[in-house]
Amino acid sequence: MATALIYDASFLEHKTGRHPENPERLRVILSALKGDALLWTKLEHATPKAASDEDIARCHGNQLVDQLRSLCERGVPFVDLDTVISRGSYDVARLAAGAAITAVDHVFAANGTEGRNAFALVRPPGHHATPNRAMGFCLFNNAAIAARYAQARYGAERVLIIDWDVHHGNGTQDIFYSDPTVFYFSTHQHPFYPGTGAASETGEGKGEGTTLNIPLSEGTSGRAHHQAFIDSLEAIQRKFPPDLVIISAGFDSRRGDPLGGLLLEDSDFQEMTREVMGLAERHASARVVSVLEGGYNLDALGETVRVHMRRCRPSRRL
Helix, strand or coil: CEEEEECCHHHHHCCCCCCCCCCHHHHHHHHHHHHCHHHHHHCEEECCCCCCHHHHHCCCCHHHHHHHHHHHHCCCCECCCCCECCCCHHHHHHHHHHHHHHHHHHHCCCCCCCCEEEEECCCCCCCCCECCECECCECCCHHHHHHHHHHHHHCCCCEEEEECCCCCCHHHHHHHCCCCCEEEEEEEECCCCCCCCCCCCCCCHHHCCCEEEEEECCCCCHHHHHHHHHHHHHHHHHHCCCCEEEEEECCCCECCCCCCCCCECHHHHHHHHHHHHHHHHHHCCCCEEEEECCCCCCCCHHHHHHHHHCCCCCCCCC
16 A cells, blocks of 8 residues: 655745744654654655645635735734734645645555555644634645545545544534535534534535534543544444545644643554544545644654554454
């Protein structure tokens, strides 16, 4: 199985100062990956191109695009109190969305029975970005843009987005809430920022039933969290066998993250990844795209991502 790492040093140019979402996050991840010689040498390394206007317009309105461009050109240091930007942030955000697109290209380039997966090591993250609002450290919604691109470019009929960030991906949910072709599944701490993600939020119109939220209380054990995730995957695959799986891979749901109160361990991420890979092998020709979201414990983040990237052999349990 060929695994690609999609990365560009330009992601470090999104300058945020003394902010949890800072360039050091990517540096510690790269250090951990390079320290695993067996993993690093087997990765396919790809450099992304910026997302086009057309790519972004599938998920975001001109209002957001024009606002972000203007703020960055004028050197305004923030979008809101949480979301810090710099002069280079607009271009970096377009490149982050482009990295998620490059990851989609990689997984659809498989020949014969060869499975492919990809990890987009990006910042800024994306899952809070709504069609017309940047928020929660996020500018453009990288995972959503990737899903729409897969549909437009490769004819993917059913895309499953799995979000295991500690925060609910309100932006991703908003974009696809009435769309039956994209299933959004989130496990997250609740009540918590941004205040969305109740179990009663299941989609609307034609999209009714293609949103699944599993809200978890602060301090939920890693074992209970992990089991809820696996049980949900079992239910999803019965009703929505996907052509592509995209993981909004937030690692702030790990024990010890300064911005979260959930208790997953590295072994939980290892097993959750294995289960997702198993589902994708059965239904999506093993096509899995991971896009970095949160994760702010610099002492643990690199190792957790390394475990995720190891891509254990798909499980046969589901």
